[in-house]
Amino acid sequence: xxxxxxxxxxxxxxxxxxxxxxxxxxxxxxxxxxxxxxxxxxxxxxxxxxxxxxxxxxxxxxxxxxxxxxxxxxxxxxxxxxxxxxxxxxxxxxxxxxxxxxxxxxxxxxxxxxxxxxxxxxxxxxxxxxxxx
DNA sequence: GCATTGACGAAGG
DNA sequence: CCCTTCGCCAATG
Numbered sequence: 841x842x843x844x845x846x847x848x849x850x851x852x853x854x855x856x857x858x859x860x861x862x863x864x865x866x867x868x869x870x871x872x873x874x875x876x877x878x879x880x881x882x883x884x885x886x887x888x889x890x891x892x893x894x895x896x897x898x899x900x901x902x903x904x905x906x907x908x909x910x911x912x913x914x915x916x917x918x919x920x921x922x923x924x925x926x927x928x929x930x931x932x933x934x935x936x937x938x939x940x941x942x943x944x945x946x947x948x949x950x951x952x953x954x955x956x957x958x959x960x961x962x963x964x965x966x967x968x969x970x971x972x973x
Numbered sequence: 974g975c976a977t978t979g980a981c982g983a984a985g986g
Numbered sequence: 987c988c989c990t991t992c993g994c995c996a997a998t999g
Contacts, residue, residue: 886981891982901993903980905996976998978997978999
C-alpha cells in the first residue's frame, strides 16, 4: 500500500516536471522555458512576445499556463522576467510570497512601481528581435 | 463529452 | 480612456 502511494506521487511529480502537449510531439512548455532562460538579467519580456516567437502568436494564454508549471522546471526559469504587455506583474500571486517577484526583479536591477516595471519599453526584450526569426 | 477557467492580448464601443 | 467581447487552448470538474 505504501509503495503504491509512493509510486503514484512519483509519477505525478514527473508529469509536473516534464509537462508536454498531447497533440504535438514537442513540448510547448519546454520551448517556453528555453526562451525565458535567454532573457538577460536586467531585461524583461512578455507572454505575447514569447508566444509570437514560438509561432503561436495568438496563444499568449498558453505561455502563462506554462509559467504556472515553471516552478518544477530545471534548470530554473527566471519567471520574474515575464510580465504582461503593459509591464505589469500580473503573475506575482503565483510566487512563494506576495513580494517575491518584485524582490527578484529588484535583484535584477529593475525598478518596480505600483506592480509595474519602470521604463518598461527600454527594459523590454523581444525574443523575435534579439534571437532572430 | 461539455462548460468553465485562466500569470494574455487585440479590437470595438 | 475604461470596459466588454472574443480568440486562443490545456487542464479541470
